Amino acid sequence: MVAIEIVRVDPVADRPLAGQILAVQKSSYAVEARLIGDDRIPLLHESVNDLCAAQVHWLVACADDEILGAAAWSGSEIDRLVVSPHAHRQGIGRALVEVMIDSIVGQRIQVATGRDNAPARRLYESLGFVHTENQQVLPGLWLARYELVR
Structure with a gap:
């Protein structure tokens, strides 16, 4: 397995990066x-501007140098978690959520996923x-x- 690096980014300041994130999303x-x-x-229908x-x-x-996954949060809510389909089941989503949990200030963290999205629910x-x-x-x-109550 290839070493995964997780970094904070600002897609607003880097439109090509925003496009890459959008493609994974x-x-x-x-x-x-x-x-x-x-x-x-x-979020399936977002544009780069959105x-x-x-x-x-x-x-x-x-x-x-390939984006395999991305995640975003606001306040105490996980806004999105996406992993490129060819990288599913490699621990990328878990690693992103763990970094978000460590980054979110507050005692309660909220997230939503499709009710019938069994893999996300299990994660x-x-x-x-x-x-x-x-x-x-x-x-x-x-x-x-x-x-999640901490």
Whole structure:
């Protein structure tokens, strides 16, 4: 396995980087869309401008100058976690979440994922997140909400 480096980045200051993050995000959310049977995931349809406008802190996981995953948070909420499909099941998502947990100030951390996204749910649960509710955000589009209390 290749050594993964996780670094904080600012896509607003680096548009090519923003484009690379967006490409990973779109490919990752396309997998989630297939898992949950719904492609109305808002982050699947973001543009580079949308990504740069998000008021979040960013991390990327890189190996050999390739972005394999990215994550973002705002306040005490994980905003997004994406891993390139060819890098799934290599610990990249877990490593990104662990760095976010260490970076987030506060006692409670919240996250949501597709209710039917079993791999993401297993990841959050394995890290100690507790399922708090299911929420229908659009007709037929359900999220599973989680919370980690430290």
